[in-house]
Amino acid sequence: MSKVKVSVIVPVFNVGEYLSTSLDSILNQTLEDIEIICINDGSTDDSLNILEYYAKKDKRIKIISKENEGQGTARNVGLDNAQGEFISFVDADDFIKKDMLEKLYNKSVNGNLDLVMCKVSSFDNETHVIDDNLWYYSLKCFSGFKKEVFNNLDTKEFTSLISVTPYNKLYRRSFIEKNNIRFPEKYIFEDEVFFYNVYLKAKRISLIDENLYYYRTNRKGSTVSKSQDKDYIDVIHIFRLIRELLIETNYINVYKKQVYNRFIHLILWRFSQTAPKYRKNFFNLMKKEFNEILNDTSKDFSLNVDELDSKIKSRTLKVLNSNNLEEFEKLDSYKTFSVIMASYNNEQYLGDAVESLTVQNFGFEHNVELIIVDDG
Numbered sequence: 044m045s046k047v048k049v050s051v052i053v054p055v056f057n058v059g060e061y062l063s064t065s066l067d068s069i070l071n072q073t074l075e076d077i078e079i080i081c082i083n084d085g086s087t088d089d090s091l092n093i094l095e096y097y098a099k100k101d102k103r104i105k106i107i108s109k110e111n112e113g114q115g116t117a118r119n120v121g122l123d124n125a126q127g128e129f130i131s132f133v134d135a136d137d138f139i140k141k142d143m144l145e146k147l148y149n150k151s152v153n154g155n156l157d158l159v160m161c162k163v164s165s166f167d168n169e170t171h172v173i174d175d176n177l178w179y180y181s182l183k184c185f186s187g188f189k190k191e192v193f194n195n196l197d198t199k200e201f202t203s204l205i206s207v208t209p210y211n212k213l214y215r216r217s218f219i220e221k222n223n224i225r226f227p228e229k230y231i232f233e234d235e236v237f238f239y240n241v242y243l244k245a246k247r248i249s250l251i252d253e254n255l256y257y258y259r260t261n262r263k264g265s266t267v268s269k270s271q272d273k274d275y276i277d278v279i280h281i282f283r284l285i286r287e288l289l290i291e292t293n294y295i296n297v298y299k300k301q302v303y304n305r306f307i308h309l310i311l312w313r314f315s316q317t318a319p320k321y322r323k324n325f326f327n328l329m330k331k332e333f334n335e336i337l338n339d340t341s342k343d344f345s346l347n348v349d350e351l352d353s354k355i356k357s358r359t360l361k362v363l364n365s366n367n368l369e370e371f372e373k374l375d376s377y378k379t380f381s382v383i384m385a386s387y388n389n390e391q392y393l394g395d396a397v398e399s400l401t402v403q404n405f406g407f408e409h410n411v412e413l414i415i416v417d418d419g
Contacts, residue, residue, distance in 0.1 A: 048076040049144050050216070051131045052121030054114050055081050059089040061136040061259065066097050066104075068138035074145035079104045080121045081135075085111030090135075115226035115233035118209070122225060130214040136259045137210065138166075143255035147213035150251055154192055157218040157245035162254040163211045168262040175254045179206050185250060192249050195242050196297070203301040207238035211256045214241065232281040239285050243292045274321035275313035279328050282306040286336070286344060295344055303336060303346045308355050311362075326368040333362050357410060380411045387418040 051069055055062065069079055081098075083091050083106060091108065098104040107120055118132060129151055133139060143161065150159050163180035164173050175181065184204040190197055198205070224240045226233045242248070285302065289295040310329055317325050337348050337359070351359055358375065365371035382400060386393055400413055 046076060047078045047127040048074060048148055049078075049129045049131050049213070050121070050125035050127030051077055051079045051133055051144070052118055052125065053079060053081045053133050053135050054084055054117035054121070055086060055090050055094065055135045056084040056111060056114075056117075057086050057088045057090060058135040059086075059093055061262070062090055062093045063097075065133060065135050065138050066093075068141070069133060070097070070101055070103070071141050072139075072144045073142045074148055077103060077144060078125075078127060080124055081106050082117040082120050083108040084113070084117040085109065113229065113231075113233075115230065116228045119225045119228065122219065125216060127216060130216050130219060132209045132212075133256075134210055134258075136262060138257050138259075140255045140257075144213075146251055146253070146255065150249060151213055151215065154247065154249050156192070156213075156247045156249050157215050158212060158241055158248045159251060160206075160212045160248075161251040161256060163206070163208065163256045163258050164254040165260045166257045168259050170261075173257070179204075180208070180211070180258065181254070182206065182250065192247050194246055194248060195294070199297055202242065202298060203305045205238075205242070207234045208258075209234055209237055210258075212241075218245065227281070227284055230277045230280055231275070232278050235281050236284045236288065239288055243288065243294055272318045273316065274325070275317045276321065276325045276328060278306070278310055278313045279325075279332050282310065282332070290344060299344065299346055300350050304350075304352050304355065307333070307351065307359055311355060311358055323368045326362070326371060330362050330365070333359060337363065382411060382413050384413065384415045385418055386415055 053065065053069070058065075066079070066081075069077075079101075081094050081104060083094060085108075091106075094104070094106050098106055105124070107124065109117070109120060121132075122130065129148060131144060131147070147159050147161060150156065160182065162175070162182055163177070164175045165177055165180065166173055182205070184201040185198075188198070195202055219241075222240070222244050224237065224244070226237045285306070286295075289298055289302065310332070314322065314325055314329060335342075336345055337351075339345050340347070348356065348360065348363075361371055361374045365374060384396065397413070397415075400411065403411065
């Protein structure tokens, strides 16, 4: 094989049902000078057998087997073994367009880029419907943005809205190695830290305005679908790591308001999704974190409570003003508004009516209850 242009890192854990589709999409790329590093992360299904079958057919596939330690560790193993000029990530249940790597590579070389991003389409595993227009994955935050090559300061008004997913991006490996960028291990939400570490340090970034990656949704056994009995406390640890990164890179005053608002919203949301048996520990750490960043105004990394978005401010204050989980849950169950909506044979308009309430900047989720009466 000639010089490796792109190292494609594929973490694999119990995805035998989808693995062949993913590997075929990578092997059939129009850019042929690639290596495919598959990290078998302790799979217990037929994933390893499928990898070995493909490796016999194509020498570009390298298999590294290890005990299960999570996606962040698996990706780091891939980074440690990559030889390519550039790095790409593909999740083993997803697939990519046949010219994705060629387009990203050519854009990167021609523009001398550290990072290039493309749009992502969702692929519904049950219906096979493809959606090209998901706001977050389609980089809609760049709408109207004209600069061809840019850095984080050029997008400072909306940096926190950019998709943090690692798989719709191509990274210059020398840039990754020079800055010693890796995924935090033993945490979920590890993509967040990796993205900010890359984005804040990259000097030359660009976009390809095309949907080149297919993200499989609605599949059984996915990480995001297994929410039952989940503890999402890692989101607080990830927030702390990003806060430390903002301080390290001297961007704390540039991004403090938008990043803190985003993560406080995520923390409150993930608290609501956490199983009841874990909520006491989650609440205690959440309260400690909120106290540190909102009440101690002597520190440069603190934020004034009045700078919080209206939709999260009231609930954040409930956390700060509660001595324990029980007090918070009692306060949190109170709704400021009850909205009663009678519905009779108006399906054409009902969705718009409900949406007009859910988008209220007062904070629908925790300040408003909507009672819809279906009148026969």
